[in-house]
Amino acid sequence: xxxxxxxxxxxxxxxxxxxxxxxxxxxxxxxxxxxxxxxxxxxxxxxxxxxxxxxxxxxxxxxxxxxxxxxxxxxxxxxxxxxxxxxxxxxxxxxxxxxxxxxxxxxxxxxxxxxxxxxxxxxxxxxxxxxxxxxxxxxxxxxxxxxxxxxxxxxxxxxxxxxxxxxxxxxxxxxxxxxxxxxxxxxxxxxxxxx
Amino acid sequence: xxxxxxxxxxxxxxxxxxxxxxxxxxxxxxxxxxxxxxxxxxxxxxxxxxxxxxxxxxxxxxxxxxxxxxxxxxxxxxxxxxxxxxxxxxxxxxxxxxxxxxxxxxxxxxxxxxxxxxxxxxxxxxxxxxxxxxxxxxxxxxxxxxxxxxxxxxxxxxxxxxxxxxxxxxxxxxxxxxxxxxxxxxxxxxxxxxx
Numbered sequence: 465x466x467x468x469x470x471x472x473x474x475x476x477x478x479x480x481x482x483x484x485x486x487x488x489x490x491x492x493x494x495x496x497x498x499x500x501x502x503x504x505x506x507x508x509x510x511x512x513x514x515x516x517x518x519x520x521x522x523x524x525x526x527x528x529x530x531x532x533x534x535x536x537x538x539x540x541x542x543x544x545x546x547x548x549x550x551x552x553x554x555x556x557x558x559x560x561x562x563x564x565x566x567x568x569x570x571x572x573x574x575x576x577x578x579x580x581x582x583x584x585x586x587x588x589x590x591x592x593x594x595x596x597x598x599x600x601x602x603x604x605x606x607x608x609x610x611x612x613x614x615x616x617x618x619x620x621x622x623x624x625x626x627x628x629x630x631x632x633x634x635x636x637x638x639x640x641x642x643x644x645x646x647x648x649x650x651x652x653x654x655x656x657x658x659x
Numbered sequence: 660x661x662x663x664x665x666x667x668x669x670x671x672x673x674x675x676x677x678x679x680x681x682x683x684x685x686x687x688x689x690x691x692x693x694x695x696x697x698x699x700x701x702x703x704x705x706x707x708x709x710x711x712x713x714x715x716x717x718x719x720x721x722x723x724x725x726x727x728x729x730x731x732x733x734x735x736x737x738x739x740x741x742x743x744x745x746x747x748x749x750x751x752x753x754x755x756x757x758x759x760x761x762x763x764x765x766x767x768x769x770x771x772x773x774x775x776x777x778x779x780x781x782x783x784x785x786x787x788x789x790x791x792x793x794x795x796x797x798x799x800x801x802x803x804x805x806x807x808x809x810x811x812x813x814x815x816x817x818x819x820x821x822x823x824x825x826x827x828x829x830x831x832x833x834x835x836x837x838x839x840x841x842x843x844x845x846x847x848x849x850x851x852x853x854x
Contacts, residue, residue, distance in 0.1 A: 493772040494735045496728040522718035527735065530722035533691040534729075540689045540722065577688040 465505050465639040469654050471498060472618065472640055478647045482622070490617065491524035491589050499531035502639060506587070506615045507535040509637045513612045515585045517541060519578065519604065521571060521596055528617060529587040536585070541578060543571040543600060556606045560599035563592070571599050575607070582609035591616040591638060594625025601634060613637065621655050660700050660834040664849050666693060667813065671847065673840045677817070679847075685812065686719035686784050694726035697834060701782070701810045702730040704832045708807050710780045712736060714773065714799065716766060716791055723812060724782040731780070736773060738766040738798060751801045755794035758787070766794050770802070777804035786811040786833060789820025796829060808832065816850050 477485040489495040515536055520529035521543045529540045543558075546569065555572040562569060578584070586600045597614055604611045613635035619626045621641040629636050641655035672680040684690040710731055715724035716738045724735045738753075741764065750767040757764060773779070781795045792809055799806045808830035814821045816836040824831050836850035 487769065488772070489734075492736065492739070492769055494725060494728075494737070496725050496735060497732060499725065500729060523721060523737070523739070526718060526721040527725035527737075530689060530691050530694065530725050531729065533689075534695060534726065537692060539684075540691060541687065542689070542718070542722075544687070544718070574682065574687055577683070 465502070467498070467501055468505075468617070468640050469656075471495075472642075473652055476652065478645045478650055478652070480647060482620070482645060484618070484620070484642060484645060484652075486618065490528075494527045496527070496531055499528055500534075502528065502617060503532040503535040505639055506532050506585075506637065510585060510613060510615070513585070513635075514583050515612050517578070517582045517584050517609070518587050519543065519573070519584050519600055520587045521545070521600060524590075525588045528589055532587055532615070540587075541573055543573045543603060545569050545571055556603045558599040558602040558606070561593075561595045563595070571596075571603065573603050573607075578603065578607040578609055580608040582607070583612050584609050585612050586614040587616075588614070589617045591619040591625045591629070591636075592623045594623075594628050597625065597629055597634075598632075601632075615639075618642065660697070662693070662696055663700075663812070663835045664851075666690075667835055667837075668847055673842045673845055673847070675842060677815070677840060679813070679815070679837060679840060681813065685723075689722045691722070691726055694723055695729075697723065697812060698727040698730040700834055701727050701780075701832065705780060705808060705810070708780070709778050710807050712773070712777045712779050712804070713782050714738065714768070714779050714795055715782045716740070716795060719785075720783045723784055727782055727810070735782075736768055738768045738795060740764050740766055751798045753794040753797040753801070756788075756790045758790070766791075766798065768798050768802075773798065773802040773804055775803040777802070778807050779804050780807050781809040782811075783809070784812045786814040786820045786824070786831075787818045789818075789823050792820065792824055792829075793827075796827075810834075813837065 616638040619638035619641045621643045644653045811833040814833035814836045816838045
């Protein structure tokens with residue numbers, strides 16, 4: 465998606481340790497006009513698919529998922545990272561290992577909002593090691609719903625997540641795949657640029 | 660907002676301790692078509708106001724804020740509840756006391772995304788004791804931005820937050836104000852219904 469790649473080139477900041485900061489438009493400050501274009505692109509890529517629910521994970525996936533959902537006219541469910549008093553006991557649970565935060569946490573979704581008959585599209589902002597996406601896929605499987613595919617805004621193509629998800633048979637659409645970043649020059653190479 | 664009140668009456672569940680569960684359409688599963696109508700209503704109520712940024716708080720405020728922002732064509736910034744590695748040190752911080760979770764937590768926003776010249780609308784799903792909204796208002800004040808007002812989807816009118824926020828001079832627009840709930844009969848009385 466050219467508009468997105470241009471935005472990443474313009475406003476993304478490369479930090480030590482292969483960190484790509486895009487918090488000026490994607491995951492702290494959020495450009496919802498861009499999100500709308502992202503929604504249209506996911507709708508185009510999944511035009512052939514039957515989807516009746518979008519599943520994402522708090523916190524930074526929620527905004528994108530909600531704007532994307534307006535293109536599909538389906539509800540969004542977000543997996544919560546910690547059990548709170550506001551969710552009753554009847555939940556599906558999965559474990560996610562976070563490299564960013566150096567810990568493992570539970571994600572949960574109430575059983576009443578995911579189940580047999582649901583055709584689910586996963587949406588998230590980033591795909592790196594793929595642990596969050598695997599956790600979401602596990603929730604879908606546990607619920608008996610059908611996993612239609614996953615839509616990712618930015619995939620870090622030099623990390624293992626994308627390959628692992630594709631190898632597992634999940635249909636994965638990433639709108640921008642970063643193959644390499646150079647902190648010194650500030651250069652970002654996207655997968656499509658290789659052609 | 661009649662559409663919202665009807666939805667609360669139909670799908671809201673009253674639980675012991677004056678808990679109103681609306682997680683089937685507002686804050687776990689999210690009906691983004693309803694959110695769009697909510698966005699139009701906030702746009703109508705703040706039609707006279709100049710707004711160039713929406714500020715909300717993770718997690719359940721984000722989805723609503725992003726869909727509302729599409730009506731205003733302004734970016735959304737969400738306050739984070741815990742410092743993560745992904746945010747640099749240059750942040751505004753405020754403390755929020757949570758009755759739901761029985762603890763006090765920090766909320767933060769990066770200084771680069773809030774500051775003098777910003778005209779800020781606060782958006783959140785619920786207003787009860789008002790602590791989250793007060794924390795967001797404190798972030799706006801610390802940043803030197805102008806606080807234009809606050810838009811709340813559901814205000815619990817029998818708790819102290821709404822009165823406290825109004826008394827502090829903040830322009831508050833709540834789309835549904837619940838004045839009382841009866842667990843046994845399942846009856847919800849909204850403030851407008853009194854007329």
